Amino acid sequence: MSHAPADPAAPAVQTHDLTRTFGAMEALTSLNLTVNRGDLFGFIGSNGAGKTTTLRILATFLTPSGGRAEILGHDVVRDADRVRHLIGYMPDFFGVYKDMEVTEYLDFFGACYKIPAAQREKTVGDVLELVGLSEKKGSLIGALSRGMQQRLGLARVLIHDPALLLLDEPASGLDPRARIEMMAILQELQRMGKTIIISSHILSELQSLCNRCAIIERGRLIYSGPIKGVKAAASDARAFWVRVDGSSEAARELLVQRPETAGVEIVDGRLKVTLSGAEGDGGYIADTLVRAGTRLLELREDEIGLEEVFLRVTKGETQ
Ligand SMILES: Nc1ncnc2c1ncn2[C@@H]1O[C@H](COP(=O)(O)OP(=O)(O)O)[C@@H](O)[C@H]1O
Numbered sequence: 001m002s003h004a005p006a007d008p009a010a011p012a013v014q015t016h017d018l019t020r021t022f023g024a025m026e027a028l029t030s031l032n033l034t035v036n037r038g039d040l041f042g043f044i045g046s047n048g049a050g051k052t053t054t055l056r057i058l059a060t061f062l063t064p065s066g067g068r069a070e071i072l073g074h075d076v077v078r079d080a081d082r083v084r085h086l087i088g089y090m091p092d093f094f095g096v097y098k099d100m101e102v103t104e105y106l107d108f109f110g111a112c113y114k115i116p117a118a119q120r121e122k123t124v125g126d127v128l129e130l131v132g133l134s135e136k137k138g139s140l141i142g143a144l145s146r147g148m149q150q151r152l153g154l155a156r157v158l159i160h161d162p163a164l165l166l167l168d169e170p171a172s173g174l175d176p177r178a179r180i181e182m183m184a185i186l187q188e189l190q191r192m193g194k195t196i197i198i199s200s201h202i203l204s205e206l207q208s209l210c211n212r213c214a215i216i217e218r219g220r221l222i223y224s225g226p227i228k229g230v231k232a233a234a235s236d237a238r239a240f241w242v243r244v245d246g247s248s249e250a251a252r253e254l255l256v257q258r259p260e261t262a263g264v265e266i267v268d269g270r271l272k273v274t275l276s277g278a279e280g281d282g283g284y285i286a287d288t289l290v291r292a293g294t295r296l297l298e299l300r301e302d303e304i305g306l307e308e309v310f311l312r313v314t315k316g317e318t319q
């Protein structure tokens with residue numbers, strides 16, 4: 001079988017109306033996803049949204065029911081063998097070979113990828129160094145902490161030097177420290193030029209890590225773009241927090257009279273002022289209060305948290 005050579009400029013991942021059904025259940029519906037080369041890409045969705053299904057299809061472990069998917073220009077069904085060498089897939093649960101030593105384990109997977117024996121020792125050493133486990137070479141896997149086992153899983157998917165990593169919730173179940181260590185390794189891998197897709201059901205976990213993200217809900221793509229854009233897509237009204245020296249109630253009276261104000265709530269002695277237009281800024285709040293002789297102690301924009309954004313963005317789809 002011969003296929004046209006892959007387009008050298010093809011994105012890392014491109015899906016076209018990717019669909020997957022399980023019986024009567026549609027787990028993925030016409031998903032059009034693009035991941036660019038070099039992205040550290042967050043793939044976000046609640047449990048059951050279809051993250052694992054998508055990643056398994058990209059990893060060639062599951063066939064689509066409709067549509068198609070390409071990795072660096074190679075079709076995951078027609079060019080499955082080629083794709084398998086281009087990707088490193090870390091499933092959400094991977095078998096732990098408790099009674100194996102760390103190096104034995106990696107050497108075994110190196111052999112699976114047909115890395116010559118003479119070269120494997122160096123390769124294993126290199127990936128262990130990358131994930132910060134050089135000191136654990138001779139340890140039994142069962143004796144490693146959960147965070148170390150996850151990093152070993154990462155070492156395993158790096159052994160054949162793939163261009164694209166597909167990581168299914170690699171940070172789940174990790175304590176905060178182990179999670180930070182994992183994130184630092186992923187950033188290092190991005191710097192090395194790898195493209196990384198990391199799934200999570202916790203949006204804020206990926207906020208500072210990823211440059212781009214997609215949000216899926218019930219098998220449908222509901223956002224794809226820069227992490228920053230998620231907020232803009234979700235926030236219709238801006239709000240400011242205000243604290244004054246004196247009566248909050250009097251300040252509220254002043255602010256509700258202004259056309260720029262949509263509403264004012266008093267929460268724990270502070271005022272939350274919601275603006276009527278998305279364009280305005282909080283300058284008028286300061287002007288209004290100061291002109292009335294009120295001393296302003298605090299004025300800052302309400303940063304809606306990413307979790308709140310996530311709830312807002314997914315709301316229409318889940319109800
Ligand atoms: N092998 C399967 N058989 C039947 N249903 C499945 C199978 N795998 C996944 N599903 C269903 O597909 C939907 C998406 O699942 P999944 O991709 O695992 O979501 P996520 O990883 O986002 O939690 C869920 O409703 C799940 O129950």
Ligand SMILES: [Mg+2]
Binds near residue numbers: 051052053092168
């Ligand atoms: Mg999953």
